Amino acid sequence: MSFLGGPELVHEVIEKIRVIRDRLRKAQSGKKSYDDVRRRDREFDVHNWVYLKISPIKGVVRFVEKEKLSLRFVGPYEILRRVGKVAFELYFPNDLALVHPVFHVSMLKKCIGDPSTIVPLEGFEVKENLVYEEVPVEMLDRQVKKLRNKDVSSVKVFWRNHLVKGTT
Structure with a gap:
């Protein structure tokens, strides 16, 4: 009694697996080259000053306007230490004690200039999920x-x- 597909079926399956692997490798390579062109490596040192990205939310009314939907940064805050390869711990004042102080490098933007000359916003409340109310x-x-x-x-x-x- 012989096997239903025989060795031909085994060779056909092996060939299809090879084609699938080649296509996956090609797709991954294309995605990697696309991402590498647009990626900027951000490097921060301890005691640098950075801005923190947060998202604005509106109460009842949402206006569709580019300026309202653009990225928002608060700060500057000082970097206390590096946590792992891509995370940093920030020093927060007491009013932001509820916010976890460790952030991924993508959430930070370098502060250029003297941070002591920047006036903090009064009455600006950032919630735990990094949003604030307009x-x-x-x-x-x-x-x-x-x-x-x-x-x-x-x-x-x-x-x-x-x-x-x-x-x-």
Whole structure:
């Protein structure tokens, strides 16, 4: 009694496995070369000053505007020590005691200049998951535009922790 596929089936399976491995190797190589072109190695030393990336969240209303959705950094904070190859421990003031002080290098941005000249933001509360709440301070302007059969009202709002150009 002979095997159903015989040696031909075994050779066919081995050939298909070789083709799959070659295609996986090619895909991984392409992804690696794509990432290597765009990757910037960030190196920090102990006692350097860095900014920490956080994400803004809005209460009820979300405005779709590029400036509001851009990356936000707070700080600067001093690096206390290196933890592993790509993580650093930061020194936080007492108001950020709830935030874990160890961050991946991708969450940090080098502070260029003298950090003692930077004025800290008052009333700026960062939560444990590195988000902060946007709070409207003042309504600067109100308009009502007439369309064909409806009125569309728009309000210009000045947000806390933003410059005047950051109004929406």
